[in-house]
Amino acid sequence: MSHKQTSAETIDEIQKIDIRSKIRQLLETYEATEQMLTPMELAEKVKLELEIEDEDLSNFALIEAGNVLNQSAYEYVRQGDRIVLIPHCLRDAEKCIAPIDDEGYHCQKCGSCIISEITQAAEDRGIKWYMVGGGSHAIQIVKNARPRAVFGIACFDDAKLAVDKIGEYGIPTQAVLLSKAGCVNTEVDFDRVLVKLDIPDSSD
Numbered sequence: 001m002s003h004k005q006t007s008a009e010t011i012d013e014i015q016k017i018d019i020r021s022k023i024r025q026l027l028e029t030y031e032a033t034e035q036m037l038t039p040m041e042l043a044e045k046v047k048l049e050l051e052i053e054d055e056d057l058s059n060f061a062l063i064e065a066g067n068v069l070n071q072s073a074y075e076y077v078r079q080g081d082r083i084v085l086i087p088h089c090l091r092d093a094e095k096c097i098a099p100i101d102d103e104g105y106h107c108q109k110c111g112s113c114i115i116s117e118i119t120q121a122a123e124d125r126g127i128k129w130y131m132v133g134g135g136s137h138a139i140q141i142v143k144n145a146r147p148r149a150v151f152g153i154a155c156f157d158d159a160k161l162a163v164d165k166i167g168e169y170g171i172p173t174q175a176v177l178l179s180k181a182g183c184v185n186t187e188v189d190f191d192r193v194l195v196k197l198d199i200p201d202s203s204d
């Protein structure tokens with residue numbers, strides 16, 4: 001019984017990955033052919049076309065719509081003027097040795113969680129990183145650090161809050177949602193993080 005449930009869950013997850021690719025493709029198509037859509041309008045068009053009612057996929061479509069609409073402005077910012085915001089819930093809460101101050105946690109790259117890989121990848125590309133405690137903290141960091149572009153990893157609620165607020169400052173954003181949300185020991189698709197860290201710089 002439990003094996004059947006696991007198989008069904010696996011199939012469901014594969015289908016969701018497949019439909020996420022379709023959502024991204026369709027968002028890019030609509031963005032290229034239609035003028036002046038808000039993220040909500042763009043996401044709604046794609047949801048209608050793909051008959052999406054699932055809450056996770058709806059949230060995904062909205063965040064990805066923001067990514068698509070911000071992409072060009074984001075590319076105009078040099079890597080060194082971008083920052084990445086990493087949620088502290090990705091830490092191994094039991095083993096983490098990162099000290100904390102007003103700028104958030106300072107990962108020591110102990111290797112116990114994926115943050116050591118994310119921070120190293122950011123540093124390799126000359127992108128400053130902050131490990132933050134949620135949407136409000138992320139906004140505070142942005143106010144202090146004054147970056148020209150922001151890439152954030154977050155759960156939907158924090159991503160929506162931060163993207164909306166940072167957008168009001170005229171700062172382009174990119175976001176990757178956590179693949180497993182929660183308060184501790186969350187997860188993110190590292191390949192998607194690398195895609196965002198590798199967004200080309202067309203500022204020259």
Ligand code: SF4
Pocket residue numbers: 090091092095096097098106107108109110111112113114115116
């Ligand atoms: S890699 Fe960094 S964030 Fe992760 S547990 Fe170690 S010190 Fe903490």
